[in-house]
Amino acid sequence: MTTSSTTRKRMYALAVVPGDGIGPEVTDCALGVLDKAQELFGFSTERELIQAGAQHYLATGELFAGAIEESLRGKDAILFGSMGDPSVTPGILERGFILAMRQAFEQAVNLRPVRLYPGVKTPIADLSPERCDMVFVRENTEGAYVGRGSTVHAGTKNAVAVQESVNTRAGVERVIDYAFRLADSRRKKLTLCHKTNILVEAGKLWTETMADMAKRYPEVETDYVHVDAMCFHLPVSPERFDVVVTDNLFGDIITDLGAVIQGGMGVAASANLNLDGSAPSMFEAIHGSAPDIAGKGLANPAGAVLSLAMCLAHLGEIEAAHAVETAVVHVLGSMEGLAGPEMGGTTSEVGERITAALSGVAAGSMPLLAGRSIMEGMAASSSN
Numbered sequence: 384m385t386t387s388s389t390t391r392k393r394m395y396a397l398a399v400v401p402g403d404g405i406g407p408e409v410t411d412c413a414l415g416v417l418d419k420a421q422e423l424f425g426f427s428t429e430r431e432l433i434q435a436g437a438q439h440y441l442a443t444g445e446l447f448a449g450a451i452e453e454s455l456r457g458k459d460a461i462l463f464g465s466m467g468d469p470s471v472t473p474g475i476l477e478r479g480f481i482l483a484m485r486q487a488f489e490q491a492v493n494l495r496p497v498r499l500y501p502g503v504k505t506p507i508a509d510l511s512p513e514r515c516d517m518v519f520v521r522e523n524t525e526g527a528y529v530g531r532g533s534t535v536h537a538g539t540k541n542a543v544a545v546q547e548s549v550n551t552r553a554g555v556e557r558v559i560d561y562a563f564r565l566a567d568s569r570r571k572k573l574t575l576c577h578k579t580n581i582l583v584e585a586g587k588l589w590t591e592t593m594a595d596m597a598k599r600y601p602e603v604e605t606d607y608v609h610v611d612a613m614c615f616h617l618p619v620s621p622e623r624f625d626v627v628v629t630d631n632l633f634g635d636i637i638t639d640l641g642a643v644i645q646g647g648m649g650v651a652a653s654a655n656l657n658l659d660g661s662a663p664s665m666f667e668a669i670h671g672s673a674p675d676i677a678g679k680g681l682a683n684p685a686g687a688v689l690s691l692a693m694c695l696a697h698l699g700e701i702e703a704a705h706a707v708e709t710a711v712v713h714v715l716g717s718m719e720g721l722a723g724p725e726m727g728g729t730t731s732e733v734g735e736r737i738t739a740a741l742s743g744v745a746a747g748s749m750p751l752l753a754g755r756s757i758m759e760g761m762a763a764s765s766s767n
C-alpha cells in the first residue's frame with residue numbers, strides 16, 4: 384500500500400442497481416467478490432440497493448429521473464447489472480434509465496477494454512493475447528443517442544422520420560482528450576474511428592478536434608479508420624489498435640464485436656466515467672439483460688466482476704482492482720467454454736470460484752496478471 388492510499392479515504396458509498404434479467408445474479412457475484420476484496424485489501428463500502436427496472440417501472444412508473452436520480456447522485460460509484468425485459472416496450476427502460484443516467488451524470492466516456500486474456504478462448508483462430516489488448520473510448524452522451532428527431536405522417540406512405548446526431552465541440556473534445564491521456568499511458572497510439580466520408584459534418588468536427596488535441600500529445604501517434612473498415616480489421620489484425628476513440632453509436636456497435644473477440648459478451652466490462660467528479664461514474668458489464676437465460680445460472684459473471692474491478696480502479700483501489708482482474712482471468716482460463724453449462728458451474732459457483740481465486744492472488748499463491756492493465760491506465764488518465 385502506498386502512502387497516498389493509506390492517507391486517503393477508503394470508505395466508499397456505492398449504489399447497487401441489479402436491474403432485470405441476468406443483472407441480479409451477476410451483480411450478486413460481483414458483490415461477493417467485493418466483500419472478499421474489502422476483507423483482503425482493507426477498505427470498506429456502504430451500499431444502497433436501488434430497486435429499478437421492469438418490475439419496478441410497471442408497479443410505480445418510476446424510471447431514472449426523480450427519487451432514484453437523487454439517491455444515486457450522492458454516491459461515489461454505481462454498480463449496475465442490466466436493464467430490459469419483454470414485459471416493457473423496448474426502449475423505455477434503455478432510454479428512460481440507462482441513457483438518462485449517462486446524460487444526467489455526464490458520464491462522458493464509456494470505457495470498454497478489449498483484451499484477450501491468457502488462457503481464455505476466442506472464436507478467432509490463432510489469435511494470441513499479445514495481439515489483442517486495446518481499449519475503446521466511446522463517446523457516451525451525444526451523437527444519435529441524444530434522442531432527437533421527429534416523425535411526420537406517421538403510419539402513412541408519406542411518413543418522414545428524422546433522427547438527429549448531435550456532436551458538440553465540448554463533448555467531442557473531452558472524450559478525445561481522455562483518449563489521448565489513456566493512450567499516453569499505454570502504447571501511445573490513438574485511432575479515431577468514424578465515417579467521415581459520409582457523415583461529413585460530424586466527421587469534420589471529430590477530425591478537427593482530434594488534430595487540435597494531437598498537438599498537446601506529441602508523443603502519441605494518431606490514425607484514422609472508417610467504422611466499416613474497423614469491423615474488418617478488428618478480428619483480423621487487432622494488434623494495430625491500442626486506444627480507439629469513437630462516436631456513441633459506432634462505439635456501441637464495434638464493442639459488441641470486440642467482446643466476441645475477447646471471448647464473448649459474458650466477459651466484457653465497461654466503465655461509464657464522469658470525468659470531472661461532478662456526479663458518480665457507473666460500472667456495468669456490456670451484456671444486456673438476456674431474459675431468455677435469466678435465473679438459470681447460465682450467465683457468465685466475469686463481465687460484471689471485471690466491471691467491479693474497473694470501479695475499484697476508479698475509486699483508487701488499484702491493488703484490489705488488479706487482484707480482482709487476475710482472479711477473473713484465472714477462473715476464465717480454467718473453463719471449457721465461456722457461457723452456459725460449458726463454464727463448468729452455475730453463475731454463482733463461478734462467482735465463488737472467482738472469490739476463492741482472489742484469496743489465492745492476495746496470498747501470493749497466484750501471480751498477478753502480467754502486462755499493462757487497464758486498471759493502471761484508468762488511474763493514469765484520471766483527472767480527478
Ligand code: IPM
Pocket residue numbers: 477478481482635669671
Ligand atoms: C450498451 C447497450 C446500451 C447502449 C443499451 C442497453 C441502451 O447496448 O451499453 O452497449 O446502446 O448503449
Ligand code: MG
Pocket residue numbers: 635636639
Ligand atoms: Mg451495446
